[in-house]
Amino acid sequence: IYTVDLASTFCYVVSGHARTGKTNTVKIMMRAAAAKQAKLFVLEQEEDGGRLRLEAEQLGARWLSGQEQTKDFLLGQLGPEFGRRSAIKKELEAAGAEEEAKFQRMSQEQPWFVFVRDLTSLLRMMRAPGDWGQYIEDVLVNLISRGFMNNIYFVAGFDQDDRSEVSGLPVYEEFVRSCTGVHLGGNVAGQQLFDYNDMAYRDQSTPEKPGVGLVPPHNGEPSYRIILPQAKG
Helix, strand or coil, X not given: CCCCCHXXXXXXXXXXXXXXXXXXXXXXXXXXXXXXXXXXXXECCHHHCCCCXXXXXXXXXXXXXXXXXXXHHHHHHHHHHHHHHHHHHHHHHHCCCCHHHHHHHHCCCCCEEEEECCHHHHHHHHHCCCCCHHHHHHHHHHHHHCCCCCCEEEEEEEEHHHHHHHCCCHHHHHHHCCCXXXXXXXXXXXXXXXXXXXXXXXXXXXXXXXXXXXXXCECCECCEEEECCCCCC
């Protein structure tokens, strides 16, 4: 059984092309987070068809869409919570606490998970005409740049076909700078987000069926091929 190590995770990317199971994987991770008694938030734009809205309602998550709701969430909930937890983390750092001790202390706080069904759609929303797009972008860049080990996590689906559109944008670059994640659909040689340097060259070009994920090497662990269950219901 493969699990995500939260001690070394902050931004997690579910990567792949269309119809490789990205939304299904995000649903599975939402259910896993709910089982940990986490607080769940879902950012999904209307153009995506609200594919996570029902799942969010069933899990008691807050579903958010558009500039106004996203701004209210960042200003009224996520930003202040980041600030409160960052103050605790700074106290631990000032006391000379090691990474494991910091993680154990921050784990006493309720975990928060922010799920983004499609990272590109979120970036498009921020750059669409409106009053709050640039504000949202600036706040997210600030939070993501200093958010590691606050027991707050971002999980985002990302279509590899959109890379040329978002490459260079501040939120995208900050999000993927040190992200962990999984790539769906195989042919990892055709993506540029993760480095699968421990895989044989012929395997890097092999496609996989929908629902099969490849986890890149991380923290001394090798790459893994994992089989993802279907989120029925």
